Amino acid sequence: xxxxxxxxxxLIILEGKNCxxxxxxxxxxxxNLRWYKQDTGRGPVSLTIMTFSENTKSNGRYTATLDADTKxxxxxxxxxxxxxxxxxxxxxxxxxxxxxxxxxxRLLVSP
Amino acid sequence: NAGVTQTPKFRVLKTGQSMTxxxxxxxxxxxxxxxxxxxxxxxxxxxxxxGEGTTAKGEVPDGYNVSRLKKQNFxxxxxxxxPSQTSVYFCASSxxxxxxxxxxxxxxxxxxxxx
Numbered sequence: 001x002x003x004x005x006x007x008x009x010x011l012i013i014l015e016g017k018n019c020x021x022x023x024x025x026x027x028x029x030x031x032n033l034r035w036y037k038q039d040t041g042r043g044p045v046s047l048t049i050m051t052f053s054e055n056t057k058s059n060g061r062y063t064a065t066l067d068a069d070t071k072x073x074x075x076x077x078x079x080x081x082x083x084x085x086x087x088x089x090x091x092x093x094x095x096x097x098x099x100x101x102x103x104x105x106r107l108l109v110s111p
Numbered sequence: 112n113a114g115v116t117q118t119p120k121f122r123v124l125k126t127g128q129s130m131t132x133x134x135x136x137x138x139x140x141x142x143x144x145x146x147x148x149x150x151x152x153x154x155x156x157x158x159x160x161x162g163e164g165t166t167a168k169g170e171v172p173d174g175y176n177v178s179r180l181k182k183q184n185f186x187x188x189x190x191x192x193x194p195s196q197t198s199v200y201f202c203a204s205s206x207x208x209x210x211x212x213x214x215x216x217x218x219x220x221x222x223x224x225x226x
Contacts, residue, residue, distance in 0.1 A: 004153065043115070043201050043217030044154075089153070097142055097205055097215065101153030 002027040004102035006090050012108045017080055021105045023073040023090030031093040035064050035075050038087045038104065047075070047088075080109045112137050115218035117202050123224045124192040132187040132221050134202030141207045143185040144169075144215065145177060147198040154201065160185055161207070192225045199223070 036044035156169030
């Protein structure tokens with residue numbers, strides 16, 4: 001069964017600190033992996049998309065990594081800001097826009 | 112561009128009532144999707160459309176119907192609402208599925224409660 005598992009489920013960090021969110025997937029076939037940010041009461045917004053040949057991709061203070069061999073990905077947030085408080089969802093595309101969603105990590109950045 | 116919009120934002124239904132959720136996009140996207148998001152679960156695909164006049168079933172289609180009469184609109188209907196359909200519904204759109212790297216853009220969601 002195609003699954004995307006994320007850890008931790010929730011996380012609280014102080015403003016200005018760094019954090020790393022984890023994603024493990026057992027999805028086949030694999031086309032690409034995406035990280036989305038979902039603010040409370042809003043729809044998900046894409047942060048990064050990586051194919052199997054890409055190891056790292058950055059979007060400002062967000063850096064995603066992908067290890068296609070171990071089927072693991074991480075999202076690193078640098079110098080966190082209050083506006084980073086949100087749920088972060090790992091999503092694997094199996095091809096032709098068929099997406100398998102993780103349950104997300106809820107991040108709270110505290111002042 | 113407004114992107115993807117959804118109406119209504121909130122709705123409360125009684126069991127057995129019907130309603131239609133409207134999704135509109137102004138990006139000229141071919142593909143459109145309806146998802147539901149429940150606590151502790153990832154988003155799940157209900158129905159999708161690969162073009163005007165076409166629809167297809169997703170992962171959890173039972174109890175829902177859809178129509179895509181115009182390219183920019185995708186309607187989700189509940190014929191006889193059940194409490195199990197209490198959820199947050201998201202519409203999304205993208206260019207065709209031929210390029211898997213195409214982004215899916217999500218609407219703001221509709222929070223539906225069925226009592």
